[in-house]
Amino acid sequence: MSEGLFARLEQRSPIPLEAELRCDAGELAALVGPSGSGKSTVLRCIAGLYRPRAGEVRCGGSMWFDGAIDLPPQQRRCGFVFQSYALFPHLSALKNVMLAAGHLPSQQREARGRELLDLVNLCGLEGRRPAQLSGGQQQRVALARALARDPQVLLLDEPFAAVDRVTRRKLQRELALMRERVRIPIVLVTHDLDEARMLADSITILHHGRTLQRGAPAEVMARPGSAEVARLLDLGNLFEAKILEHLPERNRTTLEWGGLVLEAMHAPAFAVGERASWVIAPEYVILHRRDRPSRGERENPIEGVVRVCAVLGETTSVVIEVCDQPGGALAMNIATHHARRNRLAPGEKVTVSLLAEGIHLMPWGGAPR
């Protein structure tokens, strides 16, 4: 058995679960999904606070749950940071942490508590009660308390949801630094994709209690496993097309999209004539310059009309209508100075290229929304 965490959870009701999560020691795995997708339930199953009908939870080389075995939370060495922090309101920060260090001899607990509060930058606030601390400070106490058990896994349930933006950035930075010092699996539940991308080594997508995909953040974002995942990731530029033909000698597959023929990288998994969904990340949509040729100009050049051109600080969000199919509009972000130089404005005719390597085909997953 590995030293990391592995959880497989199955049940039909009352909360449907068909989830699998793994996280190696020293890895930070983000569990991402919309609210109500069962993220917290997965964490609670790992911690022993919720018993699924079937499945398996093992961590640090020992079995915590497998249907026959069901260790109580006290015997699973989990550090759990609750979304509401759930600090003991009648105890000081130090006492909160010390209470979780019950496995140490009593004369060592205070020193351990102070050490951990120091680790989370709370030196000098040991005597304060939770109500006398700010949201960010409470979150730090919760983290110190979670670490006080010398846990084999750290579970963080939306730990940054209740603090302001500035504090969130700071705490996120601290978590990234703390990871270097605590070499245990860390599971971060979040609905914030940017947060997951920034902090996590792997992302597991959860929807209706079902894990849909697991992978490195960049990989999952660029190559979602299904249209459903693409929608959950809020990827724009999700379309459907029909496979026209495979051209293995050119390493290409052609598709028909709203009357246009596009070339994608060779994808023999799809049958000719099959319907498929596809996405393209904005960085693979290249706007042709008016003054001189652009990179990849010959790849899938498409003419369109600018429908939306919204300046958002340094970037400009542009929506180009390229065909009269429903959803036949490409979204892309370009530098604002670039947009100005090209005189982009609603109603302007433009040409873009869709780089073949950026077109990612997926099994057909319903009509585009």
Place this chain on the structure above:
Amino acid sequence: MDWTALRLSLELSGLTALLLLPLGMLIARELAWRPLRGRAWFEALVALPLVLPPTVLGYYLLSAFGGASWLGHAYQLLFDRPLAFSFQGLLLASILFNLPFAVQPMQRAFESIPREVREAAWVSGLSHWRAFWRIELPLAWPGIVSSMVLTVAHTVGEFGVVLMMGGNIPGETRTISIAIYDRVQAFDEHAAATMSALLLVFSLVAIAVVYVISDRNKRA
């Protein structure tokens, strides 16, 4: 001033509170946290003495404790004395009619402890027993004190049930509130007035204590 009655009242209320402390806490925790089927009916049963006329409650208790009932009969066999019209009978009745006063404040107190705080205690490695002593009890204590104060005050003041099923036996079932009634019947104005004033002050102090605790709790 009937000192025997006062002592009896204090004994009765003290013992009632002492016995209701663990029992009430047990019921309160169950009602607060356990998913129960028919919870509403169970809660209604606990709250029933609040709305039931004391004479009705007294009547049923009298029937239940009398020599004709299995309980009264068993008691008679075991202890060779009747349960009805005895201090022990009165204590049992007192526990029953004080259930809502003991359970409800404690139930609210336990309910106000977020589930996640208890779960945090468990995942911090605290056994259920330690979580109870270190987390639940310190957080629920204002409610527990309130419930004990209310129980004592209510027992001292209870009249109808006591009269129905305890009668008016000096040193056995004559509590101070019965003694006041007794003194009024005997036109002993002075004794009735003294004891009434005592109960008035006692009740006021008791209820003030409850409010002080809940006020402090709100501010904390």
